[in-house]
Amino acid sequence: MDCFGVSSFQNLQALSALLSTRQDDDDDGEETQRVSAYAQMGPGHIGPPPKTDKEVSSAYVKKNSKDIWSEEEVAEGSQYDDLADPRPQPEYDIILKQRVGTEDLFLGLSGKDPSSMCCESMLVKIKLPDTKATEVVLDVKEKFLDLRTPKYKLGLHLPHPIHSQEGKAQFFSEREELEVTLLLKRSMDFINIQ
Template identity: 75%
Template sequence: MEYLGVSSAQNLQALSALLSNQQQEDDDEDYENVSPYAKMGPGNIGPPLRKDKDVPPVYMKKNSKDVWSEEEVAEGPQYDDITDPRPQPEYEIILRQSVGTEDVFLGLSRKDPSSMCCEAMLVKIKLPDSKASDVTLDVKERFLDLRTPKYKLGLHLPHPVFHQESKAQFFSEREELEVTLLMNRPLDAINMQ
């Protein structure tokens, strides 16, 4: 006994054409009997689209020769050099917050020990066999660049900082550089100061 199922590609195409035409005719009949408000969809919300050619698109650059705008380029990639053989020094990032007795004993400022309440970031960088005069340091809003004859460090910071208010101190006895960065935190219920 031969199976009379849909087995060939030609039969499948014929069935598909039959079903799609019938479905389209049913949809057209239902759509004609509906009020104009029911025909509206999500694309009809808001002002109508303008088709003026004099309105520049949002993604258009100010200078036509620019490939990227400054906002699109992340800070720090210009310092990355894969051919530079200098190793990265050991470093540690410590988050700090200013806490007084009113915070600890009375809880008046609503600060807690979480990182959300921290105001500053301390970056400790170990630089063995280095002097303070050898260190070149550049701090941006989200990037710290450190260079010495023996080491290089390109560090993407976990939070934006006020780079103009950064402070650095080199400790010769420990051969360590400490960079204190004031964090640029948005004001919210926790970070009200």
Template identity: 65%
Template sequence: MDGLSSIQSLEALSKMLSQGRDDEEDEQPVSATARLGPGHIGPTKCNRNVPPVVSKNSKDIWSEEEVPEGSELDDTWDPRQQPEYEILFKQKITTEDVFLGMSRKDPSSACCECMLIKIKLPDTKIADVFLDVKEKFLDLRSAKFKLGLHLPHPVDSKTGKACFISEAQTLEVTLTMQREMDFINFA
């Protein structure tokens, strides 16, 4: 045992482990975190498995996946005005939710199932309105108005409902939201 605990054997072990290094800085004791810099954050260059970007046309500067949905409809030169709109969130609640508190619902928007978009369209006939709803984008056009709205949550575009209230000259669009964690809130 005295061979392992002697100072000479520890110095010989240290010298043997540091023989492959040519650094002059190794003579001073430095902590492991002091040797790290900004380049050490994230995966190393040799470990990155990034597939090469293959474009269909050599003149393309981005792929279709990089362009957000509905951006092809954004036209800054369109003279039509944007109508006033309001986004509201709706919950489906029963008396058990209100009086007994039996479900896990609360008044926050995280527990809402639907999104209600109220769009004011003064002096507009419903026959002149074009409405297209995609997963993350709502496109509304008429002779006077144009609205390209990026939605705050993905929605089910096939189950939405639209209702035009002629007295208020307002179009109400009700859309069912699709979020990743809905199975927790609505179990």
């Protein structure tokens, strides 16, 4: 049974001749050359052609010939890394937090979910045994937390950027633990429902 009207090999050849771009039989050599040119192309031919050595991006041009790195290339907090410092790193936990009310819990009105995208703050709990609150030196940057005591040092690269000026720290002497609460800097705050 023939549903489409194509019943033989000749009909398929006739359809192929109608759809092909060949003008006549003399152009056979040109089409073969065009097909072989396409056959030589690979994944490296996708996109713009590669730059030559003379074309150098302005991002890689050094401003001072003696500089090895620019300030943008150096990770934040690397100036605090001291491999010769024998002080151990204290135990710490990072907990992401969000404000949830009854309308979120029971009715789901705000559209919040348990994902980290809906979290507003980060709590860093640092255990500092045999340490007093007056011995703690804390410096917080946008992506780095630096903690120094006479017995411990902690250079912590934070998993999310934070507002470095909007945070609080509290030392609990009975648990010998420092809790640092940091407000997350979310790039899509204008979309997130609060």
